[in-house]
Amino acid sequence: MKNYDDVIIIGGGPTGLFASFYAGLRDMTVKIIEAKSTLGGKVHVYPEKLIWDIGGQTPILGADFIRQTIKQGLTFDPTVCCEEEVLSIRKEAQHFIVTTNRTAHYSKAVIITAGYGIIQPKSIGLEGEERFKKTNLFYTVPSIQQFAGQRVLLSGGGQSAVDWANTLLHVTDDVTVVYRRQEMSGHEQEIQQLMNSKATVLLNTSIQQLQGEECITSVVVEGEQTKQRQVIETDAVIINHGYERNLKLLEDSNLHLKMHEDYGILGNVFGETSEPGIFAAGDALNYEGKLHLIVGCYQDAVHAVNSAKQYIDPLSEKHEMVSSHNKKLKEKNEKIYATLQ
Numbered sequence: 001m002k003n004y005d006d007v008i009i010i011g012g013g014p015t016g017l018f019a020s021f022y023a024g025l026r027d028m029t030v031k032i033i034e035a036k037s038t039l040g041g042k043v044h045v046y047p048e049k050l051i052w053d054i055g056g057q058t059p060i061l062g063a064d065f066i067r068q069t070i071k072q073g074l075t076f077d078p079t080v081c082c083e084e085e086v087l088s089i090r091k092e093a094q095h096f097i098v099t100t101n102r103t104a105h106y107s108k109a110v111i112i113t114a115g116y117g118i119i120q121p122k123s124i125g126l127e128g129e130e131r132f133k134k135t136n137l138f139y140t141v142p143s144i145q146q147f148a149g150q151r152v153l154l155s156g157g158g159q160s161a162v163d164w165a166n167t168l169l170h171v172t173d174d175v176t177v178v179y180r181r182q183e184m185s186g187h188e189q190e191i192q193q194l195m196n197s198k199a200t201v202l203l204n205t206s207i208q209q210l211q212g213e214e215c216i217t218s219v220v221v222e223g224e225q226t227k228q229r230q231v232i233e234t235d236a237v238i239i240n241h242g243y244e245r246n247l248k249l250l251e252d253s254n255l256h257l258k259m260h261e262d263y264g265i266l267g268n269v270f271g272e273t274s275e276p277g278i279f280a281a282g283d284a285l286n287y288e289g290k291l292h293l294i295v296g297c298y299q300d301a302v303h304a305v306n307s308a309k310q311y312i313d314p315l316s317e318k319h320e321m322v323s324s325h326n327k328k329l330k331e332k333n334e335k336i337y338a339t340l341q
């Protein structure tokens with residue numbers, strides 16, 4: 001006999017995890033399916049960044065935010081399937097079959113919280129890349145401290161590259177930024193900060209060669225127009241050229257969900273999509289007034305869960321009461337209060 005969860009949540013980022021928590025609050029059984037080996041979503045791109053704009057939260061490092069978000073998301077013990085890419089969603093009678101690269105999962109409703117798809121940093125595609133990835137070629141900055149006092153060369157000129165360069169300057173004075181265009185993009189103030197800092201910024205310049213045996217010892221860069229080359233000695237190279245997005249789930253799905261003309265699934269503030277029983281939330285969803293921030297994910301997640309609950313059981317309450325009225329949380333509260341005494 002097939003085991004039907006109430007809801008399958010596709011994507012274990014901030015939205016999927018909050019949806020999991022909220023669905024638990026609403027007595028729903030939940031399965032989260034995540035393509036990557038760990039939960040946390042895109043925030044893994046910026047674990048060392050301080051996030052300031054989450055309500056009720058003092059500045060928090062991305063990595064710490066991930067830890068707390070996972071803890072909250074697992075409050076009601078959902079089933080979690082990591083390293084499973086959802087390839088298709090099919091409707092059969094009143095149920096959904098969610099097929100991954102490993103197996104098939106069954107549920108009464110689906111909430112898509114897949115962000116902009118599965119993202120991978122764009123590779124630099126130079127000789128030695130695979131070898132150097134094991135030593136001193138980086139596509140993310142897991143810990144800023146590891147670069148303390150080092151000569152760091154960073155390639156890229158978008159918002160995250162500018163962010164990273166400014167952050168690196170807290171631990172080293174020797175930062176070189178190489179960017180193939182004339183102007184960097186991102187917040188003007190942060191670009192100015194970088195331009196006025198100790199960093200060397202080489203615009204209209206790109207990396208041509210990584211040199212070294214086991215690790216990179218120097219990099220050959222070239223002027224885009226001048227074609228003049230120079231060799232820069234370095235201890236670490238960080239590449240930030242944006243991300244490849246795998247959107248196969250939405251592009252190839254036989255459900256043909258209506259998509260927004262800009263991007264994302266076209267839906268409404270209640271997380272409803274063009275397909276009854278399939279809801280969406282967070283970066284994956286788009287509607288007028290959509291907030292593309294973590295704070296917006298939470299409202300989306302609550303609406304999507306409430307809509308899914310009503311879809312499964314039209315007689316259920318439209319929404320949950322405040323958390324202090326929730327029976328399951330009352331039991332948990334007692335345990336927590338006991339530890340405070």
Ligand SMILES: Cc1cc2nc3c(=O)[nH]c(=O)nc-3n(C[C@H](O)[C@H](O)[C@H](O)COP(=O)(O)OP(=O)(O)OC[C@H]3O[C@@H](n4cnc5c(N)ncnc54)[C@H](O)[C@@H]3O)c2cc1C
Pocket residue numbers: 010011012013014015016033034035036039040041042043045046050051052053084085086087113114115116117118119160249281282283284292293294295297
């Ligand atoms: C550099 C950067 C800095 C940012 N800074 C801030 C900030 O300061 N404040 C702020 O509020 N927001 C910030 N954001 C935006 C914020 O990170 C996003 O709004 C938020 O992560 C969206 O959460 P999500 O869960 O909707 O999507 P995501 O975080 O993208 O999570 C989606 C998850 O779904 C998984 N997935 C996708 N497709 C599939 C599939 N087919 N099968 C299984 N799993 C799948 C992905 O692997 C991913 O884990 C920033 C974003 C970036 C890139």
